[in-house]
Amino acid sequence: MTQINDGVLTILGESIKPGESKEVNFDVANLHTSTPVNVPVIVERSKKPGPTVLFTAGIHGDEVNGVEIVRQLIAKGINKPKCGTIICMPVINIFGFINLKREFPDGRDLNRVFPGSPSGSLAGRVAHKLINQVVPHVDLIIDFHTGGSGRFNAPQLRYSKENKELNDLAKVFGAPFVLYSKNLSKSFRTTCYKLGKPLLLFEGGKSFHIDDVVTNSGVNGSKRILKHLGMLKTVFKSSKPKKACVFINESKWQRAKYSGMFKAAVTMGSHVEKDAILGNITDPYGKFNYFVRASHTGYIINVNESPIVYQGDALFHISTKLKK
Numbered sequence: 001m002t003q004i005n006d007g008v009l010t011i012l013g014e015s016i017k018p019g020e021s022k023e024v025n026f027d028v029a030n031l032h033t034s035t036p037v038n039v040p041v042i043v044e045r046s047k048k049p050g051p052t053v054l055f056t057a058g059i060h061g062d063e064v065n066g067v068e069i070v071r072q073l074i075a076k077g078i079n080k081p082k083c084g085t086i087i088c089m090p091v092i093n094i095f096g097f098i099n100l101k102r103e104f105p106d107g108r109d110l111n112r113v114f115p116g117s118p119s120g121s122l123a124g125r126v127a128h129k130l131i132n133q134v135v136p137h138v139d140l141i142i143d144f145h146t147g148g149s150g151r152f153n154a155p156q157l158r159y160s161k162e163n164k165e166l167n168d169l170a171k172v173f174g175a176p177f178v179l180y181s182k183n184l185s186k187s188f189r190t191t192c193y194k195l196g197k198p199l200l201l202f203e204g205g206k207s208f209h210i211d212d213v214v215t216n217s218g219v220n221g222s223k224r225i226l227k228h229l230g231m232l233k234t235v236f237k238s239s240k241p242k243k244a245c246v247f248i249n250e251s252k253w254q255r256a257k258y259s260g261m262f263k264a265a266v267t268m269g270s271h272v273e274k275d276a277i278l279g280n281i282t283d284p285y286g287k288f289n290y291f292v293r294a295s296h297t298g299y300i301i302n303v304n305e306s307p308i309v310y311q312g313d314a315l316f317h318i319s320t321k322l323k324k
């Protein structure tokens with residue numbers, strides 16, 4: 001990683017010297033009430049030169065657990081680096097967050113409009129500003145997400161395979177799983193990849209939910225990365241992960257054979273054998289009870305926690321092929 005920040009950092013129109021802290025505003029548009037809306041960017045700089053790390057969350061306005069992870073990094077002072085610079089953006093899609101929605105007010109998914117445009121949709125303008133005014137200053141990005149619509153993700157890092165730098169960083173981070181997944185078109189991750197900026201995407205938990213195991217996995221992983229980069233202050237303890245992380249090459253969603261009421265009966269992150277009972281689907285009248293059995297052997301990395309499912313709904317995300 002390059003180390004670029006031994007001088008004054010000029011970001012979003014503000015100049016920040018080594019040793020300074022500043023909250024900078026990433027404002028793009030007012031609310032429909034013409035109320036100004038702040039999108040705080042919290043910048044902490046050490047006097048000692050070092051790398052610049054960006055922590056982002058809330059690209060999806062319903063993914064509150066990611067916001068909680070970045071909030072804890074700030075509230076605990078973990079974002080005050082021993083060397084270099086730490087930039088935190090806890091809620092990027094503030095419009096979605098205010099409206100309790102995943103998307104922007106016009107229904108756009110911010111993570112499908114990158115790299116954006118200065119004259120495009122509101123989401124596109126936010127994407128453009130992030131890519132052009134924040135990302136050029138940073139050496140590493142950690143972006144926090146959760147599963148969507150009631151589907152609970154075991155804490156996992158995601159990136160496309162064949163990347164030694166990210167593999168090494170992922171081992172340091174120590175989430176229980178790494179899932180190799182293709183870069184999606186027009187996502188933040190893809191754009192950063194094209195710009196040569198390493199990005200670790202963390203997925204854990206589900207929308208509109210805060211889970212302590214997920215939060216701790218995100219906070220502890222961030223501390224390990226900062227320690228690895230020499231940026232974690234000595235007051236913070238950073239322990240090695242209890243288990244080595246499992247690298248997953250391929251995975252498959254197991255879908256519901258029937259519509260009905262659904263209850264999972266499997267521990268998140270556990271390893272299951274083919275045909276093991278994972279849960280059951282029932283009808284409301286006590287006449288029907290179908291046991292969902294594992295279609296194949298693997299690790300359970302996502303569980304649908306919705307009490308009602310339709311035939312074809314994704315129930316369990318199970319690993320099919322591990323990295324050798």
Ligand SMILES: [Zn+2]
Pocket residue numbers: 059060063145146
């Ligand atoms: Zn997301």
